[in-house]
Amino acid sequence: MATSSFTKDFTLNSKKVVASFEKIMSTPTNKVRIDRTLTSPERKRRCEIRLKQILSR
DSSP, X not given: OOXXXXXXXXXXXXXXXXXXXXXXXXXXXXXXXXXXXXXXXXXHHHHHHHHHHHHTO
8 A cells, every 4th residue: 555655765754654554554454355255257257268368469
């Protein structure tokens, strides 16, 4: 997760930045559940064929 509080070398240079980082790290991530019933076998097969075509170029 990118925030403007961090420098590119990832230096935590103030108490506010450290507190923000601790909050980010202590908060559990919200997992996104994928409804697998939306992906039909036919669609999966078409996507696999398309991917093979793209990679064979």
